[in-house]
Amino acid sequence: MPYSVSTRKRTSRKLNPRKNPSLQKPNGVISPRVQKVGGEKFAIVCIDPAKHRSEWMMADYYGNVLIQPQTLEHQGPFFQAAVARIQQAQAEHDIQDTIVVVERTGNYHLPPKRAFARAGFETRVVHPFATKQYRVPANPGNKTDKTDLHAQHRAAVAGFGLCEYELESPYRELQLRERHRRNLVEKGAGIACQIRDHLHLAMPGFASLFDRLVERQAPLAIASRCDSPAKLLQLGQAGLSKHLRKKNIRHQVRTIDKVLAWAAQAANDPIQDGPLHHAIWTDLYELYQHYHRQIAVLERELAHDLVQTPYIRLLAIPGINVVSAAELAGEMGPMTRYANANAITGRAGLYPSRHQSDQTDHDSGPIIRQANRRLRCVLMRIADNLACHCAYYRGQADMDQTRGVDTRACRVKIAKRFSRLALACVAGDQPMRHPCFRKPDSILEKLREFHYLHQTSLDRVLVDLQTTVEQLPYNTCGHEQQLVAKVLEENTARRKGGVAIGELLPAVLARLELRTTKEHKNGDRS
Structure with a gap:
């Protein structure tokens, strides 16, 4: 059953409007480019892909067809012929700007997308949901490749041909x-x-x-x-x-x-x-x-990729392990792509739906259905872990339970709070003053314990630990230095298992001391 994010009635808040509001999606805006060259000189190539072939056409911004719908086989020579045909049409009609719009269809849209991107065209993706919304009013009950292409064109004009960011290494891996x-x-x-x-x-x-x-x-x-x-x-x-x-x-x-x-x-x-x-x-x-x-x-392998990203800093939070941090890094990508925490939960769809008409305003409905489900699942799994293993979030969950808040709504609230903490922890370099950092976990010790349980070779463990040191903020290095020295001292006194740890931790400790000394001399921190 759908559930509300909040069980109490909230008054709707008016958001401050943007200085230059636009009805188009931010990463789908084409109106400035159309105004620059003119609608008759701006072309849109629409592609409706299938498994082995696609239907495609070319029209200007106003909908005048320049290349009639035709079939394109997913093979190199046919892609080259299509590119040559588009270039010929550009010369004939004096087209000065062109975008290629491909409908997302599983993984079938990837071959034409890559082919036209290699040819130098700006390639965008339109969601099938947007195509349907623009096809049904114009052609109700009539779904064909031709009507889909026309609907894609209307969606691209309205700003639903979206630019997708390509993940770079190590986020892609x-x-x-x-x-x-x-x-x-x-x-x-x-x-x-x-x-x-x-x-x-x-x-x-x-x-x-x-x-x-x-x-x-x-x-x-x-x-x-x-x-x-x-x-x-x-x-x-x-x-x-x-x-x-x-x-x-x-x-x-x-x-x-x-x-x-x-x-x-x-x-x-x-x-x-x-x-x-x-x-x-x-x-x-x-x-x-x-x-x-x-x-x-x-x-x-996930641990080896994670240490190359600043998401490794999340291991300092009790309740976050290597796997959950790696899943979050893989689904979110670089943190620089998110302006604020609302962008994270907004992409995950962790906000209530709203229905407003005239004097009726239901602003606390069920969480929205259309969202990045993979990112949502990662955040909700992390919320479950935090509610069980982090003292701060466990206290928040117990307080909500006492007040009678639904458990699922409580997890959504924790995920929202964690998104703000993750943004500050990964993207920032200042000391964390959040309550859950009063007794932070040791990042290096948690990573070392992970590799110990997975029986990773000592060479690989040492490389990962030293790479992690480069991702740590300056204010964290001192804390990690004390914990590493303490663990090394305790294991040396025990003598059991001290050989393996004795081969690893001195090198890591030296790396920490080298980095703290170097950054202090450079004046990065007072």
Whole structure:
């Protein structure tokens, strides 16, 4: 069900109008260019793409067709011929300015977009929703390639042919990897549910013995050894312990005793298709383990890309880990593209819809539907983490819960607050005075612990830690320097595990001291 961002009635506030308001989208404005050359000398090339071919045409700003609609195959020679045809039309009609508008259609619009961009044309993208809104009034019930092209032209004239920013490295790699990882996580979660279902059909009640069934090795290793409770009883405690030790799986005797106690009660209820369900869930578990290994590899790569961006600074916030910071960096791109925090939540669609007509004004409706859903999901997942692991945001969530605010609306409020904090933390270089920074986490220690859990090689860890130092603001280096020295001292006193850390942290500590000394001499900070 849709939910409101606020449960109390708010009075509508009048925003200050812009000095030069425009009805066109900011990144779709073409009117100044049209005024400069004249409408009859400004051309718009419209392309309606499909999988293997596209329909395209060329018309001036006023809608006079210069090139009739025709088919364009998605191959190099045909793109070159289309470019030559456009250049010929430009010369014949004295066209002085031209834009190419391609309708977004999955990934099918990318070949023509890249081809015309390489040819030197300014290539823009129009959303299918805008095309539909301009087609239906003119051609109701008649959707063809020709009517779509005409609608695209009208949308481009109205300013809905939008310029898209291309992500640069490392943000492009971050986006591709974090989306691939999220896809594998979702598929792995579905497979985990199937594993639990077939395991329950093979040995009813076994799955309910453990809370984190798929994440723990011992339970499924025991279940994979036998396809029935009777066979578990035959092996006994000694046989199961031997089996787990052979696979190098750490376990406790009470875990085996709990399984044997369940098997003693379930042995009298044989399952007809038990062996078949056992074979199915073991196959699924092998696939799940493959996904799990690939996810670990992707997370190591995400960490390597993240340290090259200022988003690594977000690790100082309790509740933000490497993966969530990498997902946010991949979906948002460079922070310099956002003028303020409202631009972030506006792109994510985290604001209420509004319906106003005459004296009626419903300004606190459900959150809007048309938005960047991937960015919205990342912000909401971060809001969940902050509400659980950050003392400041957990207090805000508890206060809202006491007041009876809906949990989903509370998460939206946290995401809004976090967007302001993220903008200041990533784009700024001043000391953070936000309440959640009273006891900030160590960025370097959190990154080192992440690599330790992912079993990353020491060379790669050292490179990532030293790269992180270059992304830290000056006021953060002193805090990190103290924490790194403290961790090095504690691990040296323990002697256990001190070899690996002793090889890493001295070099990082030296890098921190070098940077703080250098910046202090240069007068960057007093």
